Amino acid sequence: MKTKQKIIILWQYFICLFVFTLTFAWAANKDVTIKVLENQSIRDISKQYLNDPDLWADILTANKLSSPHEVQPGIHLKIPVEAIASAHHLLNLSLEAIKRATSEGARIFAPRIISDAILKRNNAIRQRKVGNWSECKSLCTQAVILSEKARKICIKSQNSPAEAVVNFHQGDVHQRKPTDNVWKDVALYDLLLENDRIRTLSNSFAEILFKDNSRIQLKQNAQALIRKIRANLLENTQESSVKLINGDILALLSGKKSNQFDIQLPHVETSIRSRHFWVSRDKKITRIANYDGEIGIDSAGKQVVLEKNQGTIVKDKQKPQTPTPLLPPPTLSSPQKGAEIYKPGFVLQWEAVKNAQSYIIELSYNNTFTAIINSIALKKTSFQIPSDLKQGTYYWRVISISKNNLPGRPSGTSYFHLIYDTHPPYLVINHPVDNSVMKSETLVVSGITEKKADLKLDNKTIPLKADGSFAFTIPLHDGKNSLTFKAIDRAGNETIAHRTVTRIIKEVDLVFAPSLKQKKQNHFLTNSKAFELSGKTSPNATLTVQQKSNSKQQKISTIANVKGQFNMTLKLNGTTESFDISVVSEVDQELKKTFTVEVDNIPPEIIFDEPIPPITNKKKIVINGHLSDGELQINGKSVLLKQQKFNYDCLLINGKNLIQIKAIDMVGNESLVKKVVILDQQAPEIKKYHISGGKNVKGGDMIKISVFAKDDTALRKSAPFNIFIEKTKLTGFLQLNEKQGKYTGTVYVPEQIHGKITKMHVTLSDYLGNERGYIVNKRKG
Incomplete structure (x- = not known):
């Protein structure tokens, strides 16, 4: 005890000496006013005057600046060296004092005092961010004094009577003492004595901390009775007993062999030789899962022993089931351990475990899971973090639940840092200076930003x-070059800086677009009263156009883009007009030119040397002639012109052929000639015929012949025929009735001829020369 008192005295002496040293060290250099030098960043200044480049944000706060890129060469900065440095060191000192008191047991023996110390330090951090360093130092000093006060209480309380404390609670947690008629809300660090009851409601959680550092965690909808808390100070032992009325509890015992801990359950006797186990009581069923050592269980005359990572189920007044292995812990997959997360609502994921029917994910403020925020049962293997989660470090783990509702050992612990960083990153552009003017085709850019x-x-x-520094080279185009720099930190905060660099060219130039149709140089043709003038000049140059013959007419102006391209519409009143154009560059160089615009809306003329035949039996016809001006297309294909003359072989297909001949001049005026040419290479076709008379004819009989024919063009008016009576041949001509498409004719049988008509031969032809002979050996067909 004397040794500990000496340590306290030495620690208090160290605090006083440290504060005095800080005050003395910076007393002669409280405030410094500097002028920012060329190529000097805010981090360089912080390192030089505060011995820490990461304290640059305090310098910005002291000078009411919002971003590092506002720190430009030539400006003056006021640096409160003593205030910033001493506040920074006292923040570190208060943190160490709080850690030291906590390690001595302040959370059990002086919970409210150590909580007040933590609150003082958190307020000190807030005061530092707004530049109130004196208040920051005062709060840090108070936090150190409170921490030491808590440490003294811890040392004095080591021989006090045994008791338990509500170490953490989340949601609706109540307690009831033996003398109370109603449940009362639990406050953090409330003491629990023998025969006190504690319960949790839905979505609630509580942890009870015993003096020997054993812990009992009550899950949601759980109720427990503190049966016994006895301590033997001489023998340094403790005996504790908790009765589980309903719900789930998780036991995390200190593991001292001299201490005894017992869980009382209806109709079940337990002998606990484990430091880590879970017990559930629900609807006359008790479930037990053991994660360490062993637990003896006795019910209805049967005893079983739960080894490590085994579980069992015991129904009221029945024998315990044979212990079964617990499911293995899941493997956590994402995010990576220690990941920095800058936005809430991200997803935690883990790998599925075979035979698991569900999972429990636990989210805690600490890695011992004594301050659980969420404990949620899920069927899936992922969990989305609540969007209202505050900034801080969080720990998480997952438990597999078997089909008989026994939880396995928790997975390994992972953690992430949720950071709400609203401070934009620093960004300093050392080169170029804004509004620079140069002749070089390239530019070296350099600066520094946040790592x-x-x-x-x-x-x-x-x-x-x-x-975080950078240096690179970029090309410059003529005229103004606008550069926009954007630095984005891992939290998504942005700092934007702009630079304008103008590259001067020797003289301004003007080139009209090649797509404009020119009759001769700077004499443009158009087929519209609205002429689209386009071209290229100096980047961002101003162009002004005015009609030459009418100085009172309003001027038309436009500005070229960063590549020097421009476009403007001129309204034309006559058929030929002249204009003056003036170009003024960004550096006030000027160029003037004159141009003419002529309106041509007369389509080109197509003249054929020979008319195109409407009907032909030739597969290829020749189309020739000449064109007044422009280009020629036949059926969409370009035709070669020689001195505006054309000669084109056009292939035909059977039937109608549409031939389209189009002429287009340079401004888009068109002429179109359409011709239909029929290709007929088919001879006429007999549709039906009839030969009058009986089976036998004799001299003096008259034979009538009729033939119906079809042709794609025009049948000839007569058709020669031969008719055979036995071996005698009679000849003649059939005449055409054009309306009916019918040939008719007669033949008289000579007196000496008689017999049977054996066959007839008739020749049909059209006016294109297509001809075919037909032989028929029937009287009709």
């Missing part, structure tokens, strides 16, 4: 060195 920031120049990512 691990994402730097973009006009939306293109710029690689950074390890310290």
Whole structure:
């Protein structure tokens, strides 16, 4: 005890000496006013005057600046060296004092005092962010004094009577003493004595901390009775007993062999030789899962022993089931351990465990899971973090639940840092200076930004060195070059800086677009009263056009884009007009030109050397002639012109052929000639025929012949025929009735001829020369 008192005295002496040293060290250099030098960043200044480059944000706060890129060469900065440095060191000192008191047991023996110390330090951090360093130092000093007070109480309380304390609670947690008629809300660090009851409601959680550092965690909808808390100070032992009325509890015992801990359950006797186990009581069923050592269980005359990672189920007044292995812990997959998360609502994920029917995910403020925020049962293997989660470090783990509702050992613990960083990253552009003017075709860009920031120049990512500096070369186009730098830190905060660099060219130039149709140089043709003038000149140059013959007419102006391209519409009143155009560059160089615009809306003329035949039996016809001006297309194909003359072989297909001949001049005027040519290479076709008379004819009989024919063009008016009576041949001609498409004719049988008509031969032809002979050996067909 004397040794501990000496340590306290030495610790208090150290605090006083440290505060005095700080005050003395900076007393002669309280405030410094400096002028920012060329190529000097805010981090360089912080390192030089505060011995820490990461204290640059305090310098910005002291000068009411919002972003590092506002720190430009030539401006003056006021640096309260003593205030910033001493506040920073006292914040570190108060943190160490709080940790030291906590390690001595302040959370059990002086919970409210140590909580007040933590609150003082948190308020000190807030005061530092707004530049109130004197208040920050005062709060840190109070936090140190409170921490030491809590440490003294811890040392004095080591021989006090045994008791338990509500170490953490979340949601609706109540307690009831033997003398109370109603349940009362639990406050953090409330003491629990023998025969006190404690319960949790839905979505609630509580942890009871015993003096020997054993812990009992009550899950939601649980109720327990503190049966016994006895301590033998001489023998340094403790005996504790808790009765589980309903719900789930998780036991995390200190493991001292001299201490005894017992869980009382209806109709079940337990002998606990384990430091880590889970017990559930629900609807006359008790479930027990053991994660360490062994637990003896006795019910209805049967005894079983739960080994490590085994579980069992005991129904009231029945024998315990044979112990079964618990499911293995899940493997946590994402995010990575220690990941920094800058936005809430992200997803935690783990790998599925075979035979698991569900999982419990636990989210805690600490890695011992004595301050659980969420304990949620899920069927899936992922969990989305609540969007209202505050900034801080959080720990999580997952438990597999078997089909008989026994929880396995928890997974390994992972953690993540949820960071709400609203401070924009610093960004300093050392070169170029804004509004620079140069002749070089390239530009060297250099500067520095926050480490691990994402730097973009006009939306293109710029690689950074390890310290956040950068240097690279970019091409410059003529005229103004606008550069936009954007630094984005891992929290998504942005700092934007702009630079304008103008590249001067020797003289301004003007080139009209090649797509404009020119009769001769600077004499343009158009087929419209609205002429689209376009071309290229100096970037961002101003162009002004005015009609030459009418100085009172309003001028038309436009500005070329960053590539020097321009476009403007001129309204024309006559058929030929002249204009003056003036070009003024960004550096006030001027160029003047004159041009003429002529309106041509007369389509080109197509003249054929020979008319195109409407009908032909030739597969290829020749189309020839000449064109007044422009280009020629036949059926969409360009035709070669020689001195505006054309000669084109056009292939035909059977039947109708549409031939389209189009002429287009340079301004888009068109002429179109359409011709239909029929290709007929088919001879006429007999549709039906009839030969009059009986089976036998004799001299003096008259034979009538009729033939119906069809042709795609025009049948000839007569058709020669031969008719055979036995071996005698009679000849003649059939005449055409055009309306009916019918040939008719007669033949008289000579007196000496008689017999049977054996066959007839008739020849049909059209006016294109297509001809075919037909032989028929029937009287009709």
